[in-house]
Amino acid sequence: xxxxxxxxxxxxxMPFLVIALTLLLAFGMASLxxxxxxxxxxxxxxxxxxxxxxxxPIITDGAGLAVTVVGNKVVVGGSFTxxxxxxxxxxxxxxxxxxxDINTGAYDAGxxxxxxxxxxxxxxxxxxxxxxxxxxxxNVNGELRRKIARVDxxxxxxxxxxxxxxxxxxxxxxxxxxxxFVGGSFALINGxxxxxxxxxxxxxGAVATGFNLPVTEGIGADHSLSVRAxxxxxxxxxxxxxxxxxxxxGVEHRGVAIVNIAGGASTLTGWNTxxxxxxxxxxxxxxxxxxxxxxxGAYFVVTTKGDDHPPCGDTAVAFPLAGDGAVEPLxxxxxxxxxxxxxxxxxxxxxxxxxxYAEAPGSLEPWPGESNIIYRDPSLLGDQxxxxxxxxxxxPQTGKALPWDPGTDAFEATFDLHLIDRGxxxxxxxxxxxxxxxxxxxxxxxxxxxxxxxxxxxxxxxxQPPAxxxxQPPAxxxxQPGVxxxQPAVxxxQPGVxxxQPPVxxxQPPVxxxQPGVxxxQPGVxxxQPAVxxxQPGAxxxQPPVxxxxxxATTIPPVxxxTPSGLVVPSVGVVARWSSS
Numbered sequence: 001x002x003x004x005x006x007x008x009x010x011x012x013x014m015p016f017l018v019i020a021l022t023l024l025l026a027f028g029m030a031s032l033x034x035x036x037x038x039x040x041x042x043x044x045x046x047x048x049x050x051x052x053x054x055x056x057p058i059i060t061d062g063a064g065l066a067v068t069v070v071g072n073k074v075v076v077g078g079s080f081t082x083x084x085x086x087x088x089x090x091x092x093x094x095x096x097x098x099x100x101d102i103n104t105g106a107y108d109a110g111x112x113x114x115x116x117x118x119x120x121x122x123x124x125x126x127x128x129x130x131x132x133x134x135x136x137x138x139n140v141n142g143e144l145r146r147k148i149a150r151v152d153x154x155x156x157x158x159x160x161x162x163x164x165x166x167x168x169x170x171x172x173x174x175x176x177x178x179x180x181f182v183g184g185s186f187a188l189i190n191g192x193x194x195x196x197x198x199x200x201x202x203x204x205g206a207v208a209t210g211f212n213l214p215v216t217e218g219i220g221a222d223h224s225l226s227v228r229a230x231x232x233x234x235x236x237x238x239x240x241x242x243x244x245x246x247x248x249x250g251v252e253h254r255g256v257a258i259v260n261i262a263g264g265a266s267t268l269t270g271w272n273t274x275x276x277x278x279x280x281x282x283x284x285x286x287x288x289x290x291x292x293x294x295x296x297g298a299y300f301v302v303t304t305k306g307d308d309h310p311p312c313g314d315t316a317v318a319f320p321l322a323g324d325g326a327v328e329p330l331x332x333x334x335x336x337x338x339x340x341x342x343x344x345x346x347x348x349x350x351x352x353x354x355x356x357y358a359e360a361p362g363s364l365e366p367w368p369g370e371s372n373i374i375y376r377d378p379s380l381l382g383d384q385x386x387x388x389x390x391x392x393x394x395x396p397q398t399g400k401a402l403p404w405d406p407g408t409d410a411f412e413a414t415f416d417l418h419l420i421d422r423g424x425x426x427x428x429x430x431x432x433x434x435x436x437x438x439x440x441x442x443x444x445x446x447x448x449x450x451x452x453x454x455x456x457x458x459x460x461x462x463x464q465p466p467a468x469x470x471x472q473p474p475a476x477x478x479x480q481p482g483v484x485x486x487q488p489a490v491x492x493x494q495p496g497v498x499x500x501q502p503p504v505x506x507x508q509p510p511v512x513x514x515q516p517g518v519x520x521x522q523p524g525v526x527x528x529q530p531a532v533x534x535x536q537p538g539a540x541x542x543q544p545p546v547x548x549x550x551x552x553a554t555t556i557p558p559v560x561x562x563t564p565s566g567l568v569v570p571s572v573g574v575v576a577r578w579s580s581s
Contacts, residue, residue, distance in 0.1 A: 042421060043346045044421075047402065048345075049423065050405070051436065052443060052445075053438075053442070054436060055087070056074075056442070057084060057098065058083065058084040058437065059076065059080045059082070059084075059098065059441055060439055062080030063079045063429035064076050064080065064416070064426075064428055065078040065079065065121075066121050067416055068131065069418070069420050069425070070128060071153065073111070074101075075111075075124075076427060077096060077097050077118075077135065078120075078440060080094075080095070081095040082094065083098050084439065086107065096119045096137070097115060097151075111155075113157075114140065115133075115137040115139070115140055117135055119134070120134060120170070120171050121170060121171055122134070123175045123180070125150070129153060129154055132148070132173050132175065132180060134147060134148050134169075134171065135170060137149075141157065143158055143160070144165070146165035148164050149162070150162035150205075161204060162204060163205045164190060164205030165189065166186040167188040167189075168185040169185050169226075170182055171228050172227055172228060172229050172242075174230035174231060174232050174239065176232050178202045179208070179261070180201070182197070183196060183198075183226070183228065183243070184226055190207050194212065196214070196216075196225060196243065197213055197215050197243075198211065199211035211266040213248055213249040215245040215247070216247045217245055217246035219254065219285055219286045220244030220285045221285045222285075227241060227245075228242050228289055228290065229241075229242030231292055231293045231300065233293055233321060237260065238262075239258070239259040240300055242291040242302055243255065243257070244286055244288060249268050254273075257269075271327055273326065273328070275311050275329060276288075276312055279310075280306070280309065286304070288303070289340045292342045293321065293344070294396065295344065299320050299330055300318070301317065301344060301349050301351075302316070302317050302319065303353070304317075304338075305338040305339070308375055310366075311329065314334070314337050314338055315332055315334055316335060318330040318331050331398055331399035333358065333394055333399035333400070334359055334369070335357070336378045337353065337355040337357075338355065338413060339353040340353040340414065340416075341353065341426075343424065344396070346396075349399070350394075351392050351394065352392075352408075352413065353390060354410070356389060357385045357387060358386055359384070359386075359399065359401060360383060360385055362400070363383075363385070363400065364384060369384070387405070389406075391406055391407060391408055391414055406434040406444065407435075408432065408442075409430040409431060412429050414427075415427050425442070425443050425444075426441065426442050427441050428441070428442075
């Protein structure tokens with residue numbers, strides 16, 4: 001299949017895509033009706049939250065490279081060495097492996113295995129007590145354990161019955177019953193030749209004699225060669241292998257191979273794809289980083305690095321799990337930068353990496369832009385792309401971005417994603433998810449936890465307009481010759497705004513009544529009303545005393561006083577922005 005040629009013919013894949021998706025959905029619904037057959041079969045019905053928990057320990061250095069859940073413990077592995085046990089609390093030395101309670105977020109000080117090298121892969125034991133650990137270490141708790149070990153998550157003790165030493169790094173683990181599948185860059189396990197892929201007994205670590213499918217002829221950077229990803233189908237019948245080799249068991253299977261493991265078998269299937277064969281730049285390596293099988297078991301998604309060259313590099317590619325011979329993808333999502341991790345629920349394909357853009361809903365097929373152009377600034381593609389920040393949720397049917405973008409500040413990447421019933425766990429080399437301080441691991445949890453402290457406001461600058469004074473000319477009302485009415489000044493003050501109305505004065509002279517031979521004069525009468533002050537938050541209104549001088553009402557016609565009305569005092573809105581910690 002030559003996708004580079006097909007890339008500009010937008011309709012080429014559509015008939016196949018419609019048929020494939022119809023079968024996919026039918027198969028998926030049948031699987032859901034039958035019930036959940038595998039620990040990784042996560043059905044949420046909605047997207048996970050975008051806000052992480054604030055009550056989990058904060059890994060403060062290095063990188064989180066792997067995360068899983070064992071019983072009620074979240075276990076994180078990586079290259080880190082220090083952990084802040086409580087937000088704003090003490091920092092302790094805890095190299096390469098740590099755990100906390102999934103319900104309370106409490107750091108588990110009792111889980112303190114001592115390793116001498118980084119952890120890159122984890123697999124939870126269904127017994128709810130043990131975790132399989134793979135990486136670059138050589139010793140655990142002072143005992144020789146090269147690259148792989150089994151550890152008690154309650155006590156941190158090494159399982160001395162399990163012994164499976166590899167001669168180079170272990171990068172991927174997958175467990176099915178008592179069968180532990182191991183991938184990495186090794187050539188020997190327990191002195192037995194097993195080239196980058198092996199099966200060992202989950203209890204003893206002994207190498208399985210019936211499983212020998214060497215991955216050879218490296219096509220990674222500088223011809224590097226390793227198995228980076230493993231996953232097992234929900235019915236435990238298929239093992240999907242993501243690698244940087246050309247051959248598996250002597251047969252060309254670039255990038256991806258599928259092994260039949262049903263009933264204890266270990267047979268390489270005829271499933272194959274040309275995506276990583278004819279569509280990569282001449283001389284450019286294939287760098288598969290992760291893969292995950294959907295809960296339905298109908299399809300899986302492979303993620304890659306690769307300098308923005310779809311479909312081979314910097315992509316998430318969905319393939320049907322079924323097939324024999326050359327299999328075409330269901331969709332290709334161009335991410336324009338490295339994609340390191342993937343985890344699939346019933347409603348979304350979650351991916352993590354170093355990318356900043358994803359394909360927009362309705363964008364061109366099979367991807368936006370030209371495959372022979374490296375888009376250092378994908379925004380040039382306009383409404384064909386949307387902004388995302390090292391985390392994204394893709395539509396399982398199309399690979400287009402869903403409206404979900406918590407974002408991380410990872411330096412290199414979000415390295416691992418792990419879905420469970422109550423949410424999504426991630427491991428990275430950053431400090432924040434959605435601007436919340438989380439350290440090298442975070443938990444996007446649907447609920448059921450004790451909330452952490454409120455975010456601490458960060459210094460911000462708010463500019464308020466200068467104070468404004470509004471002056472209204474004196475209001476004068478004349479009701480009859482010689483009568484003037486004045487109302488005292490009224491001042492209303494709000495932050496930054498002052499409105500002043502000049503005094504209004506009403507003056508009425510004494511009244512003289514004259515009859516033939518009789519003159520009567522009555523002095524003016526003064527009535528004073530105490531000052532009235534009205535106070536509201538941020539506003540104070542004060543009206544000085546009002547004095548009115550008049551003569552007896554019997555000698556003067558009614559006096560009408562009109563005062564200004566409808567005075568509107570504008571308010572100034574202040575908006576403050578707070579950053580969560």
